[in-house]
Amino acid sequence: MLLSVKNLEVSYGNIRALHGIDFEIAEREIITIIGANGAGKSTTLRAISRMVEVGPNTSMTCQGVDLLKFSADKVVSRLGVSHVPEGRRLFGNLTVRENLELAAFARKDHEGVKKDIQQVFEIFTRLDERKWQKAGTLSGGEQQMLAVGRAFVSGRKLMLLDEPSMGLAPLLMLRVFEALKEINQQGTAILLVEQNARLALKFAQRGYVLENGKIALKGEAKALLEDPEVKKAYLGG
Amino acid sequence: MDRMPLIISAVLHLILLYIALHTWSEVSDYRNLTLRLTLIAVLLTLSLNIINGYMGEFSCSHPGFMALGAYMGSVFTVLLFAKDKLFGPALLPPELGPYLFPLGLIIAGLTASVGALAIAVPSFRTRGDYLAIISLAFMFIVKSLIENLEVVGGPRGLSGQPNWANLPTVFLVTIIGVWMINNFVTSILGKALNAVRDDEMAADAMTVDTRKTKIVAFMFAAFWAGVAGALFAHVLRYVNPGTFGIQKLAEVLAMVYFGGLNSVYGSIVGAVGIQIMGEALRPLELFKWILIPTLLILVMIYRPTGLIAFKEFNLKRILAPRK
Amino acid sequence: MQLFLQNLVNALQWGSFYALIALGYSMVYGILMLFNFAHGDIFMVGAYIGFGVATALLAIISTSAWAAAAPGWLVLVLTIIISMFLTSFVGMIVERVGYRPLREAPRASAAITGLMIGIILETGNLALLGARRIRFPSLIESTTYNLGGVYITNKKIMIVLVSLALMIALHQFIKRTKWGMAMRAMAFDYVVVPLMGVSINTIAALTFAIGSALAAAAGILFGVAYPVLDPYMGIVFGWKAFVAAILGGRGSVLGATLAGFLLGFIEIFVAMIFPSTLRDFIAYSIILLILVFRPHGFFGEPYSARLRL
Amino acid sequence: ADAIKIGINAPITGDIPKVGEGTKYAAQMWLADIKAAGGIKVGDKVFPVELVIEDNEAKAESAVKANTKMITEDEVLVIVGPQSSKQAVPAGEVANNYQTPMISPWSTNPDTTKDRPFVFRGCFLDPFQGPVLANFITKEFGFKKAAVLYDVASDYPKGLAEYFKQAWEKLHGPGSVVAFESFTTKDADFSSQLAKILNSGAEVLFTPQYYNEVALIVQQAHELGWNKPIVGSDSWGSAETVELCGKECYGLFFSTHYAAAGAKGATKAFIERYDKKHGYVPDDVAALTWDALRIVQKAIEMCGNITGDVKKDRQCIRDNMAKIKEFEGITGKMTFTEDGDPIKCAVVVKISDKGEFEFFKSVCP
């Protein structure tokens, strides 16, 4: 297993957001976690990338080592787990290129970095044209591409994606997902969190349904798409 | 509880409080002085909390407002009612003085309010850090202005204020101040400060007149700072411009943030706490100034918005019989 | 004309200090969004450390024969380098105890912490070294050149040059290196910085270290120009640097530099033209007016960061 | 018998801690003497003495608070301090209101004692010092045009600068003070003002500044090409002046309360004793504090009886203090005027080539 999470618990102050969930991801796999607002999807991703503290009984292993031993920046630089946060969060004052270079901050293989950045520009040709533009002035879709590109450069084992479709026009959304497919084919496992459950389940191989901080359902993505409960609650009848 | 008894009960409690304070301060004039300065600090802290806590601006101008009030109040009383080196004999019979003293305080407050326009107007266009600098500049301007005004003694200061700021007066003014400020911050006009702080654009879109809100906040806060300044001048019976500088600023800021933002309680606790610590730790001499800051740092670390932040001052709840 | 030129020279030197201190201030302010009210006192500590280092170096020189040949400027350069290094640790300690625990807290709280750390540094100095003021050793012989009635000293030239060199070095560091890039990124949105594999703590500590090192350099240059040190010497500089850093616009090296020099120029020239009692009054009125008409400083973004509550 | 309590109001922290230190050390030396003698002998009883030292943080309001505390809480009989006029003027008001005798050793501003029967001082006044210096410069150098550089935000320099200007213009006509330049407390760069002064054609620069600023002013003046005399006032009278200023200050003159170098008799004994204990020559403030305490001691002794009734004892001490005639202090002979000011001679001191304060001449009223 690439990543396996056991009994993940997270609290914000005295509000418990996740009540002990388990899941795992294999190499090169695409899985998705769907759920309503506030179900705890983003929290799950934040827990993996060590942006929030987890409860005492939680255990997470990544590529066989204890993930909890790493700090947030080391999860990226040592374990190759990258995270595309909710709302993109680009560095608007840096240029497109600088955003990508920063993502390679901890990497020592300069040749590799160069190659990866080049590849990002190949996947997202729009970004290539805008290399020297400040990221803050990109349109929403371009920003999402750059956010994905950044994660592509910073870590290639596993990519955590938090609602990449949010606020994107339908056309752009498709383009981003096509790129994600391509990245996956190059060997990166993907953990996708989405509001847009239909899209997510079409895209992923397996899925988990999160409800109020607990896993309510899990299974093959195709099966979930057909599941009447899921249909009713998340796919709009 | 219905209305009348609440007022009566409040008044009774205040009388009790006054009696307690009075008795305590009878022991020595030093206690009396400390008490009066503490009450003034409460007023000052609370008025700063209106801007820094309720409206969320980092204003550094309070010593300036205080100075305006202190000087205006002093000029009023000294010119009219006291024989003095600077202004010569009293213009009005000094017996009248104590009755007109409240008028003097109001004039002092209003002067500070007018001064506050110098910050309120720029605050339409800029916020946060830049406004902090504007307010800091204002403070330096006021200080330098007074230093250059020979009529009020320049850097040498102004003395000879009549001894009218006795404990009952200071107590009463502080109570009125706390009451009015509390009234204000619980009204919709006052809550608008919070709205402007948390999201100005949303406030605007929800019909809140943000400019009016800012002007009122600055002027109202400055008014009480001015009143506090005038009281301060009459308690010490001497003021000089040097008093209203960076040190004073650090002091009030510490009180506001120590006690707690956006909270009437907090300001009372902050002002009283720091004032008492300052006096009680006198024997430590130098080390007092290591201990108090350390304490404040700890408060900031463990309670970043201050000891009692975001707590509404609810008279009913305080006075209601506890079950 | 001659008076004007003389004052121009003076203003350059005076502005260098403001600019150099404002830079350190602006680093912390721009990147961590903190009002580091302790910065003025770090400048003071830097000057004292410089004093200690210089005294020690002079002692070494006086005892060993081979070192006695060391020229004054070498001692000065060594003093600056060693003190910058040492003071950067002071900055890192301040960050560690005073600011790191408050990273999630409202900015104003951190400002208060800074204020308090400043008081502790001042009082600590007083407690440690006693009430006497200290004379900074004169490391280089002062020579005065008379250029057509304008007096320039070698110290003045040196101070302006060293300051400019440090400013350019900082600018290059921030623009060209990946550390600088990380700092700029952090200035924009520090929450997601770890997701790039960059440790926030490292960058924050580095920021403080650089800021403090600059303050130390300023402290030593100050000691060379105005050789009287006292524990409260940093207060006024701290607040003026605060003014300059923000006037320059958030996180802008160029802005802070310009604003620092501007402040120096205003002070010197106002005193030249007007009665000098009115200096503060006029100088701050000018600043107030600048901000009224340019509400975001020189290079500030059109939004100003709110106090997070 | 109950101990006699004496309050000391001194700036232990704040801007001028050195002054606080000198005050404290002098007071402790005095106390040690008293202790050795078992106390102060009043009439036929010997009273132990207790010092209450309060820090005024070099702030006016703290000085007021400290005085109120010592008077009403500690019930001291008499207060020595505060030192600088900034604190002494407001604090004197408190002492006078509470009818507690107070003597400020060092405050030279007239307002400190004016119309305050309970307030005394141990030094001469600025209206005296200003003309002394003006006359001295005129006689000694024969100059006609003077420049003044002073801190406008601090009452002592500002007051003295003005008295000097008055006196100078009286001697040489209006406009003879060709530059009257100011700065603000904590400034370190005076180049702009000095450039103006250089340009004004002044023949001498008078600067009534504290010792730390003296060093900077003198050095910067020299760097700007000033090579004429610079004259100072009693605020220069600290060992630190030379320590901070170094060679730059050699050969300059200032007026003060006593000259340490070449002192004789009791003054010399005091200096040596202080130096031995604390490792430096005492500043004038320490000497004046010493004198003030001895005046207090004398007044207490003259009382003949300490009743334990604080009010009565205070009145008695005040009355006797006012009566003191020809008191032989280490800073000169003192007799108080109506206002409680001693008529004392000023000393003009030259900073020698060894950096010592050399007695140059003495000017008596």
Add this chain to the structure above:
Amino acid sequence: MALLSVKEMTHRFGGLVAVNSYNLTLEPGQIMGLIGPNGAGKTTIFNLITGIYCPTEGKITFNGQEITGLRPHYIASLGLGRTFQDLRLWRHMTVLEHVKMARYSKIDYGFTGAFLGTPKRKKQEAQATEVAMSLLEMLGVDSLADQVVLNLPYGAQRRVEMARALATDPKVLFLDEPTVGMTPEELSQMIQIIRTVHQKFGLAIFLIEHRLKFVMELCQRIQTLVFGQVIAEGNPEEIQNNPKVIEAYLGEEKLD
């Protein structure tokens, strides 16, 4: 006469033309939709009409009165209520305080009332509370009245924002992506809510959305904006089949 009309409105940010010659007529009670790719200038149009920005060119009239360049709080008090794309709630205020705050312009107890607490103030505050509570009830969040919004789930926050906008007594309601981040279930609830308030208050509604299902179901007319320019305007049917719209915005495959 139209309730709200915008004529030839243009807005530039520096060199960028964010909105170009934009026209709009909105009749009372009409529900109008605005769609378009990210960055097309939709939010900017809202900000221009509600006075947050002042248009570079053009004229906006509401109820026969020209409102171009007036201050936003005044425009809002005339009857233009809105919500924000990125939920602009006041972090430290309770739900009830939010809604009461929107009654600001309806309050006239003045400073005497604010400082001294007159009976008039008591009465008006009580009225405001009453109005607020009834709105909260209508949106099903009355049980949260005393909670600070920061701690509420997202869906509840959206409702609070809606209640707040309604409390200004709007005649036109501007909704900027009201369903961002909602599940289909929540989405249908939101449709219900919008229908209810539309009927109950007889509001005109102008809304921005990316969720086509939502737009098509609610709106009577739709404008499509691309690069600050309206490329198509019509009823849902026409828009869905307009080739220009498909090319620039919808794409070939229709999702959702």
